[in-house]
Amino acid sequence: MIVAPTTSRTTTAPQVLARCRALVGPALVRAVDRLHPWVGEMAAYSFGWCESGGAPTGHPGGKGIRQALAVLAAEAAGAPAQAGVEAAVAVELVHAFSLLHDDIMDGDAARRGRPAVWKAYGTGPAVLAGDALYALAVETLAASPAGPEALRLLATALGDLVSGQADDLLFAARPWTGPERVRPEEYRTMAEHKTGALLGCAASLGAVFAGAPPETVTALDRAGRHLGIAFQIVDAVLGIWGDPAVTGKPAHGDLRERKKSLPVLAALDTPGPTAARLAAFLQSAGAADEAGARRAAALIDEAGGRAAALAEAADHIASVERVLGGIPLAAAAAGELRVLMDYMGDREV
Amino acid sequence: MIVAPTTSRTTTAPQVLARCRALVGPALVRAVDRLHPWVGEMAAYSFGWCESGGAPTGHPGGKGIRQALAVLAAEAAGAPAQAGVEAAVAVELVHAFSLLHDDIMDGDAARRGRPAVWKAYGTGPAVLAGDALYALAVETLAASPAGPEALRLLATALGDLVSGQADDLLFAARPWTGPERVRPEEYRTMAEHKTGALLGCAASLGAVFAGAPPETVTALDRAGRHLGIAFQIVDAVLGIWGDPAVTGKPAHGDLRERKKSLPVLAALDTPGPTAARLAAFLQSAGAADEAGARRAAALIDEAGGRAAALAEAADHIASVERVLGGIPLAAAAAGELRVLMDYMGDREV
Numbered sequence: 001m002i003v004a005p006t007t008s009r010t011t012t013a014p015q016v017l018a019r020c021r022a023l024v025g026p027a028l029v030r031a032v033d034r035l036h037p038w039v040g041e042m043a044a045y046s047f048g049w050c051e052s053g054g055a056p057t058g059h060p061g062g063k064g065i066r067q068a069l070a071v072l073a074a075e076a077a078g079a080p081a082q083a084g085v086e087a088a089v090a091v092e093l094v095h096a097f098s099l100l101h102d103d104i105m106d107g108d109a110a111r112r113g114r115p116a117v118w119k120a121y122g123t124g125p126a127v128l129a130g131d132a133l134y135a136l137a138v139e140t141l142a143a144s145p146a147g148p149e150a151l152r153l154l155a156t157a158l159g160d161l162v163s164g165q166a167d168d169l170l171f172a173a174r175p176w177t178g179p180e181r182v183r184p185e186e187y188r189t190m191a192e193h194k195t196g197a198l199l200g201c202a203a204s205l206g207a208v209f210a211g212a213p214p215e216t217v218t219a220l221d222r223a224g225r226h227l228g229i230a231f232q233i234v235d236a237v238l239g240i241w242g243d244p245a246v247t248g249k250p251a252h253g254d255l256r257e258r259k260k261s262l263p264v265l266a267a268l269d270t271p272g273p274t275a276a277r278l279a280a281f282l283q284s285a286g287a288a289d290e291a292g293a294r295r296a297a298a299l300i301d302e303a304g305g306r307a308a309a310l311a312e313a314a315d316h317i318a319s320v321e322r323v324l325g326g327i328p329l330a331a332a333a334a335g336e337l338r339v340l341m342d343y344m345g346d347r348e349v
Numbered sequence: 350m351i352v353a354p355t356t357s358r359t360t361t362a363p364q365v366l367a368r369c370r371a372l373v374g375p376a377l378v379r380a381v382d383r384l385h386p387w388v389g390e391m392a393a394y395s396f397g398w399c400e401s402g403g404a405p406t407g408h409p410g411g412k413g414i415r416q417a418l419a420v421l422a423a424e425a426a427g428a429p430a431q432a433g434v435e436a437a438v439a440v441e442l443v444h445a446f447s448l449l450h451d452d453i454m455d456g457d458a459a460r461r462g463r464p465a466v467w468k469a470y471g472t473g474p475a476v477l478a479g480d481a482l483y484a485l486a487v488e489t490l491a492a493s494p495a496g497p498e499a500l501r502l503l504a505t506a507l508g509d510l511v512s513g514q515a516d517d518l519l520f521a522a523r524p525w526t527g528p529e530r531v532r533p534e535e536y537r538t539m540a541e542h543k544t545g546a547l548l549g550c551a552a553s554l555g556a557v558f559a560g561a562p563p564e565t566v567t568a569l570d571r572a573g574r575h576l577g578i579a580f581q582i583v584d585a586v587l588g589i590w591g592d593p594a595v596t597g598k599p600a601h602g603d604l605r606e607r608k609k610s611l612p613v614l615a616a617l618d619t620p621g622p623t624a625a626r627l628a629a630f631l632q633s634a635g636a637a638d639e640a641g642a643r644r645a646a647a648l649i650d651e652a653g654g655r656a657a658a659l660a661e662a663a664d665h666i667a668s669v670e671r672v673l674g675g676i677p678l679a680a681a682a683a684g685e686l687r688v689l690m691d692y693m694g695d696r697e698v
Contacts, residue, residue, distance in 0.1 A: 036512045038519060101480060105473030124454035127476055128514055131450060134480070135507035138487055142504045148496035155491045158484035163385045165477055170387060 013343030016336045020068035021060055023081055024088040028067070031089050031140060035132050042121050042129035046096050048112060052120040062112070066091040066202040068340055073206030073220050075333030086144045087205035090154065093137035095198060098161055100130040105169060113248070134158075146209050153208065153221070157201035164193025171260040176268060177279045182260045184269055188229060188312075191262075196228025203337075216327050223323040223341070230316035230345040233309050236261035238347070240297050241306065252293035258282070262312065264296075267305025274303040317345040362692030365685045369417035370409055372430055373437040377416070380438050380489060384481050391470050391478035395445050397461060401469040411461070415440040415551040417689055422555030422569050424682030435493045436554035439486045439503065444547060446482035447510055449475055454518060462597070483507075495558050502557065502570070506550035513542025520609040525617060526628045531609045533618055537578060540611075545577025552686075565676050572672040572690070579665035579694040582658050585610035587696070589646050590655065601642035607631075611661065613645075616654025623652040666694040 032043045044050045048061040067088035074084030102108070103116040104126055110116060118126035141150045167190040171182050204221035212220075238247050239254030240263055254261055264282070268275050278299040281287065287296040300306060320341055324334065381392045393399045397410040416437035423433025451457070452465040453475055459465060467475035490499045516539040520531050553570035561569075587596050588603030589612055603610055613631070617624050627648040630636065636645040649655060669690055673683065 034508075036515045039511060039515050101476050104476055107473070123472065124456070124518065127450050127453055127479075128511060128518070130476075130480075131483070132508075132511040132515075134483060135504060135511055138500065139504035139508055142497060142500040147500070148491060151487065151491040151496070151500050155484060155488035159383075159481070159488055162388060162477060162481040162484055166385045166388050166481075169473065169477070 011336055011339060013339050016072070016340050017063050017065070017068050020071045020081075020088070021064045023071060024064065024067040024085055024092070025060060027085050027089050028092055031093065031136055035136060038125075039129050039132040042117055042125060043096065043133055045120060046100055046111075046117050046129065046133075048114075052115070064092065065340070065344060066095050066198060069199060069202035069224065069337070070206035070209075072333050072337040072340065073203040074210040076220075076329040076337055077207045077210035077212035077216055078330050079210030083210050084206040086140055087146075087150065087202070087209045090137045090140045090150075091198060091202040091205060093133045093140065094154070094158065094161075094201075097130045097133035097137070098165075098198070100126055100133065102165060104130075105165065141205075144209070146205075149217075150205055150208050153201050153204055153217075157197040160193040160197035164190050164195070164197065168194055172258070174260070176260075176282045181268065182265055184262060184265045187260070187262050187265050191229045191232035192225050194228075195232040196225035198224075199228040199231075200224030216329075219323050219327045223320045226316040226319040226323065227341050227345055230313040230320070233262050233313040233316070234345065234347055236263055237306060237309050237313075240264075240300065252287075252290065252297050255287045255293040255296050256290070258287070263300050263305040263309040265305075266308035266312075267300040267303035270303045270305070270308070272303065274299055278303055313345065317341070320345070360685055360688060362688050365421070365689050366412050366414070366417050369420045369430075369437070370413045372420060373413065373416040373434055373441070374409060376434050376438050377441055380442065380485055384485060387474075388478050388481040391466055391474060392445065392482055394469060395449055395460075395466050395478065395482075397463075401464070413441065414689070414693060415444050415547060418548060418551035418573065418686070419555035419558075421682050421686040421689065422552040423559040425569075425678040425686055426556045426559035426561035426565055427679050428559030432559050433555040435489055436495075436499065436551070436558045439489045439499075440547060440551040440554060442482045442486035442489065443503070443507065443510075443550075446479045446486070447514075447547070449479040449482065451514060453479075454514065490554075493558070495554075498566075499554055499557050502550050502553055502566075506546040509542040509546035513539050513544070513546065517543055521607070523609070525609075525631045530617070531614055533611060533614045536609070536611050536614050540578045540581035541574050543577075544581040545574035547573075548577040548580075549573030565678075568672050568676045572669045575665040575668040575672065576690050576694055579662040579669070582611050582662040582665070583694065583696055585612055586655060586658050586662075589613075589649065601636075601639065601646055604636045604642040604645050605639070607636070612649050612654040612658040614654075615657035615661075616649040616652035619652045619654070619657070621652065623648055627652055662694065666690070669694070 032040055035043055041050065041054050045052055048057060048059050050056050070088035070091055071081050071084040074087065075081050099111065100117050103111055104118045104123055108116055109119045117129060137154065141147065141154055144150060167186065174180050174182050200221035201224065203224040204217045207217045207220045236254065239249065239259065239261060240252055242249065244251050267278055278296065281296055281299060286292040324338065381389055384392055390399065390403050394401055397406060397408050399405050419437035419440055420430050420433040423436065424430050448460065449466050452460055453467045453472055457465055458468045466478060486503065490496070490503055493499060516535065523529055523531050549570035550573070552573040553566045556566045556569045585603065588598065588608065588610060589601055591598065593600050616627055627645065630645055630648060635641040673687065
């Protein structure tokens with residue numbers, strides 16, 4: 001059952017992503033073209049295809065991780081890449097919807113270096129554009145022969161996305177210490193729902209469209225969920241210790257925004273004097289300025305928060321490998337799937 | 350094929366609605382109970398079941414027109430009422446979602462005499478609660494045996510809802526006269542999408558869950574769409590000439606808000622000097638205060654806008670009757686369906 005190493009291929013993740021974008025892109029454009037023209041412009045803007053007002057950017061948009069997962073999963077399940085295209089379109093639409101609505105909820109004014117849709121078009125129109133993308137995803141799957149099972153997977157992912165976003169929003173109002181504090185296991189659940197569910201959905205939908213057996217579908221969903229948790233944790237580590245020149249975000253940004261991310265939560269959960277000092281420091285809003293944030297980052301590190309987070313991300317990546325190793329997959333596509341998953345889970349930290 | 354008159358029943362619309370609410374209510378509560386607790390509270394608040402904070406109101410919520418359409422359509426198609434319950438739950442969830450998001454888009458701060466969800470909980474949380482209701486509707490249908498066809502109907506209705514709302518939002522920015530003006534036929538399309546699509550979806554989903562043949566499903570969808578257009582037109586007439594004591598809205602409110610509703614558009618589309626005077630008056634923002642709005646209402650009436658709108662609403666109600674008369678339906682349920690549709694299309698104007 002073990003996936004054979006891809007000795008014969010030296011494909012890189014950017015190459016894999018580009019191949020899948022080339023395959024899925026036209027179908028995604030055709031889907032968005034079915035929208036009401038004004039709503040379709042907002043959708044195209046959110047994908048990075050046009051400026052506000054509709055002028056084309058000539059840009060293909062985001063990396064397309066989710067569409068690639070769907071296509072590669074279809075291939076890994078033994079079907080031609082084409083079999084995963086409708087699944088890929090649906091998950092990219094859902095991803096775009098969730099970014100659009102999350103930016104409203106989180107008050108994030110910029111996305112990929114441009115004004116977020118709600119900043120460029122207004123909050124109401126951005127709510128509508130998100131709804132439209134969501135409806136289009138449902139329509140895409142409802143029209144497909146994989147119908148009911150595909151829609152059950154999508155509905156589960158959508159429900160999880162909402163739960164994850166709800167928990168993430170509620171974490172902000174909870175205290176750093178005491179019985180109401182956010183536990184590391186709550187963070188894990190949030191990360192699985194907010195990030196893992198759609199990655200799992202992408203991979204499992206690809207398999208459903210390939211006609212894969214239920215064990216393969218379930219395994220790919222689980223692999224995507226582990227990958228999502230790892231990705232979110234690595235993101236959290238980068239949000240504290242990442243190089244602003246690489247991340248494009250301010251140094252220690254997540255600490256200054258008081259985000260309850262795993263490195264902090266793991267540090268606070270470690271018995272000992274450093275955790276207590278960190279808690280007191282965070283409660284006093286000591287991390288609000290750059291010097292304070294640097295001090296908080298040092299305390300988190302000293303309490304073992306960074307190491308614990310990175311160890312946990314590595315564990316989830318190992319789980320991805322283990323889960324994929326337990327099902328029969330076509331070697332070449334499974335190799336590319338691993339290249340992509342490694343690329344996502346193993347960014348420079 | 351003509352539906353037999355219901356001589357043996359003297360059921361009123363409020364009785365029909367109460368019967369359907371009693372049947373669907375528990376299933377709807379169970380569905381909402383599956384949501385994330387915080388999101389579920391917002392959903393329950395939006396249904397009128399609880400206050401902000403979660404204290405129960407002891408109130409059953411809205412009238413439940415859409416759930417009743419689904420249940421009655423299932424019965425009219427020859428199935429027991431129970432067969433329509435999942436369809437009823439799904440359409441009530443979609444309706445709640447659309448009210449929630451529309452209130453954000455339209456900036457409506459109140460709904461049914463209480464603060465709108467976005468006023469009570471904030472815009473971001475309200476966006477999320479709408480998304481959750483939407484996801485729950487998809488999940489409800491995806492889990493049902495009627496699966497793929499039901500989801501195709503829902504997806505079409507969702508797409509239409511978005512288009513209708515987009516057009517309605519865009520109408521506000523368009524001029525009263527000239528080539529860019531809103532034509533009455535554009536209003537009809539908007540009304541069909543914004544109001545008719547979900548009523549048609551409710552009725553047709555009920556029929557699908559009853560295992561009805563495609564002609565019955567299509568006819569019930571068409572009947573619901575005609576009903577929706579009639580309902581929206583009657584609403585527009587009430588928005589200008591309705592008694593504030595009955596409508597709960599300010600006199601001539603739609604004129605003061607410069608809404609491009611059918612009576613105005615029909616008046617402007619009538620050749621003659623009154624239409625020209627009305628156009629000049631509206632362009633000068635003459636209807637912004639109560640005296641001006643009264644004057645505009647008189648001009649619309651004089652140009653025939655009220656009569657044209659009411660005639661058109663009556664036409665659509667006649668189409669409902671004709672469409673329902675063309676398919677074989679169980680007499681008792683079809684009679685109740687007519688009672689309900691008459692109730693909706695024939696309010697005091």
